[in-house]
Amino acid sequence: MAPSPTGRMHLGNIYACLAAWLGVRSQGPGGVLRLRIEDIDTPRVVKDADHWIMDDLAWLGLDWDGEVVYQSQRADAYRQALKLLESQQLVGEQPLIYPCFCSRADIRAASAPNEGDGFIVYPGTCRGLSPEVVSERMARGQRHSLRIAVPDQPDEPDAICRFDDLIFGPQSFNLPRQVGDVVVKRSDGLVSYQLAVTVDDLAMGVNQIVRGRDLLRSTAIQMWIRNHLQPQAPRVQYAHLPLIDGVDGRRMSKRFGSPDLGSLRRDGWSSRQVLGVCGWLLGILDRPRPASARELLDGFTWNTLAADRKDRQLNLSELNVSEAKPSL
Secondary structure, three states: OOOOOOOOOHHHHHHHHHHHHHHHHOHHHHHOOOOOEEOOHHOOOOOOOHHHHHHHHHHOOOOOOOOOOOOOHHHHHHHHHHHHOOOOOOOOOEEEEEEOOHHHHHHHHHOOOOOOOOOOOOOOOOOOOOOHHHHHHHHOOOOOEEEEEOOOOOOOOOOOEEEEEEEEEEEEEEHHHHHEEEEEEEOOOOOOOOHHHHHHHHHOOOOOEEEHHHHHHHHHHHHHHHHHHHOOOOOOOEEEEOEEEEOOOOOOOOOOOOOOHHHHHOHHHHHHHHHHHHHOOOOOOOOOOOOOHHHHHHHOOOOOOOOHOOOOOOOHHOOOOOHHOOOO
C-alpha cells in the first residue's frame, strides 16, 4: 500500500488498498504487506495526513507488516540511483540521462493529444542538444529537469515493454511512441514519482503492485528504469484496477472533493459498511453490504476482479441506505 499524504483518503484510495491487502493476505502466512507513505512531493504534503492514513487503515482492519517507509527519508537512495543512471548510455553513446530545459507549456504545445490518462509523451526537444549548448545554458543557470532516454526508434529491440497484468491481461507499450523520455528529477530539485517508486520497490523487495489502470503506462517506464538499476531483479506481478468515477463522471480525487474517510466516519459509517462498498466495487460482493476485510478474503481471487474491467461510477446517495450506510 502506497498512499500519498496529500489529504484524507477517499473511497478510491480505500478500494485500491483493500485490493492490495487481499492480494497479499490471500497468500497465507508467507505474504508480506508493506506500507509506504509517498511524501516525495513535499509541496503537496498535508500536515498530519500520514497519521490520518494509518488511523483509517487500522480502523478498517487493513494491517501491514514491518516499519512504515517514508519517501522523504530516502533522499540518499534516490541520489545514488540517479548517479548510477547518469553513468550509463544508450546505443550510439546517447546519455541515458540528459537535461531538459522545456517548460510544461512548451511540451504541451509540441506534443500530440494524450490518450486520456494524463500522460503526455515528451517530443524529445532537448534530447539532441549539443554538449556546447547544454554547457552554455547550464552556465546561465537555466532551470532544467533531468530525463531518462528510451530507445530512439520504435523498431529497436528494447523499444517494446511487455508484461502480464492480473486484471487487464497482456500489455505491450512501445516506449518511444507511447511513453517517451520521462522526468526523473524535477526542475525544483525533487526526484520524480517514477524514479522514487522504482527505487523503493527494488529496495523493499516488492513483488506485487496493485494500483489504478491509469498507471498502466507508468509501469512501462518504471520497468525501463528498473532494468537499468538492477537488470537481474526478480520480475514483479502487476494488477491495475478499473477506476472509480464520481457522479460527475470524473475520477475520484482529493482535488475534486470526493467523499473521504473523515467525512464518512463523521456521518456514522462503520468500517464494515465502507469495506462492503469497496468489496462490491471490486466485484467480490453482488451488492454493497457490510463486510469485514477477513470476510471479503473468502471471496477474493484475481479472476474475480478481472471478470469486469470497466470503470465504475459511484453515487453514494443511490445505494440502499439500510445495506450501505446507517439510517440517520
